[in-house]
Amino acid sequence: MANVSLKNIQKIYPNTDGQKKRAKNTEPEHKHNLQVTADGILAVQNFNLEIADKEFVVLVGPSGCGKSTTLRMIAGLEEISGGELYIDGKLMNDVAPKDRDIAMVFQNYALYPHMTVYENMAFSLKLSKLPKEEIDREVKEAAAILDISDYLDRKPKALSGGQRQRVAIGRAIVRNPKVFLMDEPLSNLDAKLRNQMRAELIKLRQRIDTTFIYVTHDQTEAMTLGDRIVIMKDGVIQQIGTPQQVYDHPSNSFVAGFIGVPQMNFYDAELVEDADGKYAVNLEQAHIVLCDEKQQNLKANAVQPQSITLGVRPEHIVLKNGGDNLIHGTVDVSEMMGSAIHLHLRTGERDTIIIVQTMNMKKSDMAGFEIGKPIAFSFDGNVSHIFSKQTGGNLEFLN
Amino acid sequence: MRSKKNPVKKEKNLKFQKYLVNYLGLLPFFVLFVVFVLYPFFYGIVMSFTDWSVSSRGNVNFVGLENYKYVLSGVGTSSVRFLASLKNLLIYVPLTLLIGLTLSLVLALILSQIKRGYSFFRGAWFAPYVLPLFICAGIWQWFMTTNTGLVASFFAKLGIGVGVDWSSTAIYAIFLVIFIDVWNSVGFNFVMISAGMKDISPELYEAAELDGASTIQKMRYITIPMLEPILFVVITYGFVSALQVYDIPWILSGTGDYNNIGGPGQCMLFPVMEMVRNIYLGANSGLGRATAEGVILMIFIMLITLVQFKVRKKRY
Numbered sequence: 001m002a003n004v005s006l007k008n009i010q011k012i013y014p015n016t017d018g019q020k021k022r023a024k025n026t027e028p029e030h031k032h033n034l035q036v037t038a039d040g041i042l043a044v045q046n047f048n049l050e051i052a053d054k055e056f057v058v059l060v061g062p063s064g065c066g067k068s069t070t071l072r073m074i075a076g077l078e079e080i081s082g083g084e085l086y087i088d089g090k091l092m093n094d095v096a097p098k099d100r101d102i103a104m105v106f107q108n109y110a111l112y113p114h115m116t117v118y119e120n121m122a123f124s125l126k127l128s129k130l131p132k133e134e135i136d137r138e139v140k141e142a143a144a145i146l147d148i149s150d151y152l153d154r155k156p157k158a159l160s161g162g163q164r165q166r167v168a169i170g171r172a173i174v175r176n177p178k179v180f181l182m183d184e185p186l187s188n189l190d191a192k193l194r195n196q197m198r199a200e201l202i203k204l205r206q207r208i209d210t211t212f213i214y215v216t217h218d219q220t221e222a223m224t225l226g227d228r229i230v231i232m233k234d235g236v237i238q239q240i241g242t243p244q245q246v247y248d249h250p251s252n253s254f255v256a257g258f259i260g261v262p263q264m265n266f267y268d269a270e271l272v273e274d275a276d277g278k279y280a281v282n283l284e285q286a287h288i289v290l291c292d293e294k295q296q297n298l299k300a301n302a303v304q305p306q307s308i309t310l311g312v313r314p315e316h317i318v319l320k321n322g323g324d325n326l327i328h329g330t331v332d333v334s335e336m337m338g339s340a341i342h343l344h345l346r347t348g349e350r351d352t353i354i355i356v357q358t359m360n361m362k363k364s365d366m367a368g369f370e371i372g373k374p375i376a377f378s379f380d381g382n383v384s385h386i387f388s389k390q391t392g393g394n395l396e397f398l399n
Numbered sequence: 400m401r402s403k404k405n406p407v408k409k410e411k412n413l414k415f416q417k418y419l420v421n422y423l424g425l426l427p428f429f430v431l432f433v434v435f436v437l438y439p440f441f442y443g444i445v446m447s448f449t450d451w452s453v454s455s456r457g458n459v460n461f462v463g464l465e466n467y468k469y470v471l472s473g474v475g476t477s478s479v480r481f482l483a484s485l486k487n488l489l490i491y492v493p494l495t496l497l498i499g500l501t502l503s504l505v506l507a508l509i510l511s512q513i514k515r516g517y518s519f520f521r522g523a524w525f526a527p528y529v530l531p532l533f534i535c536a537g538i539w540q541w542f543m544t545t546n547t548g549l550v551a552s553f554f555a556k557l558g559i560g561v562g563v564d565w566s567s568t569a570i571y572a573i574f575l576v577i578f579i580d581v582w583n584s585v586g587f588n589f590v591m592i593s594a595g596m597k598d599i600s601p602e603l604y605e606a607a608e609l610d611g612a613s614t615i616q617k618m619r620y621i622t623i624p625m626l627e628p629i630l631f632v633v634i635t636y637g638f639v640s641a642l643q644v645y646d647i648p649w650i651l652s653g654t655g656d657y658n659n660i661g662g663p664g665q666c667m668l669f670p671v672m673e674m675v676r677n678i679y680l681g682a683n684s685g686l687g688r689a690t691a692e693g694v695i696l697m698i699f700i701m702l703i704t705l706v707q708f709k710v711r712k713k714r715y
Contacts, residue, residue: 098609112606
């Protein structure tokens, strides 16, 4: 149990000599969207995060965003190029991984293939020269928590993916670490097992109340597991917040698009100020007046009427047969998901996805979404997200 | 359709045609294998029960186990020499394997920690392996020439072994053979072990590092156990080739006289050398005795290899 503090953490992968020579007289360039400077590639920059004791923080982002690098810097497996890392108030930049009192679960499990499950779990305790009886007790206790007591004398190759993952977690549990690091631990499991293990991780977290830092590219895992989520892109933090915060108030269009399934719909629209001084959005023929909260936020930022990117989540759009502020489209694809239908519409230049709940729907209506059928929909001012067209930033929360 | 072919039969026919091409491809090698390996192998076993010699000119008689009884009796020059050669193997084989393997393993472990110059060192250590063994032996015989050889004179300057005849003094000669063999083979073993080390997932080392393992502990608990399949191949191959040691001691002790092959007091006489001596000098049953010795050596090699496989099966 410990708090972790990352201050202005930076990771630079130095250029090779050849690259340095070439880079001397050229402008900074971007490689895979990462900034390249004269020193090298900036994989992580200005990473500031305070993680409280017993908090579960999830680093999430697309591949190559620097989330795993950050985790590995916390573990001590990557050198920290700049900034400071504190665990429990102690500076850890130059402390060896084994002395940081952390445990890590790797994406590919990293189980020792020549050791049995028991030996795998006992390895760290054996190295720390704990008495045999104590090792035995710790291992058996962890095995019982993870329901792997029956496999203790098996080798990893005789286990299924899910069982291997449990052993990897067990190996971390027995150490009773201050901080628990997990690097995409569920990404190698099939969808069903992943859901099951995710639920088990939530239960596990309640049992071994400690600080967790969890890396994933899967926003569902991030939303369901994290107390707070850190969304990263190109080595830079985009937003830090609780799942609810990042869902309700995404700081920019990237976060808005990344969090939520299916992805948020984006439209080119106009932010206008009505005669009564209220902000509204013009999209096609629709004129949607924003809710009071958004009015206040935009006013506070003194936002001028402008062309914007309007974001609306699929679950916030309603189909309408008539009325005002309708947006028209035609059905492109209709995906029956059971509890809902995901409707892909063609609306002008952009596509729109709508989630239509099937619970209160008549059977005859369900069959009614044949391809090419014209459909009208609308949404309210309280679910509209207003992003700057230039920067992608949420105009409500610029400061 | 006029006639319906049986589909099972048709499939079998197709399979046969498919495999026929494969077997035809193997045929040239198989013919060579039968003519030059399989036939001489069984012919040798049969002839070990006869009084066959270079001078018998087709007049070969079956003598039962006589040749085996003779070479193992300890009576008679050839038998004394053969038993001495087996004794030399008892020193040579374990030492060559132990020193050679330890050295290649240590070199591979050290070099795995080095970032620059890997290719250079790998090339440098591998270089002796490309030389034929008799050239290696020749080079070192030259280096170790009493007082004047490059290495011997250096030793003499340090006050070590002044006036010693390194390649024919009993106590030094066998170690010179071991040294040359290790010098020659260490590069090959090193490359094999290094390749095996590259196959070990870096995540395992990271996990071990987090588990609190030191560099030495990582080697002991991760690297060496993970290298087991490669080490098994290297050890088995090392055993088989060490038991057949021939070129180096032959060159070092070669005086042109077959009777003196193996150095004074048979200090570096090995079974294959004695077999060759028997072929040319054993006028009476020479070839029969040589093949009997060959069969005995083969039984040793097979037994040791079998034990290795058994031990391995038990552990893994």
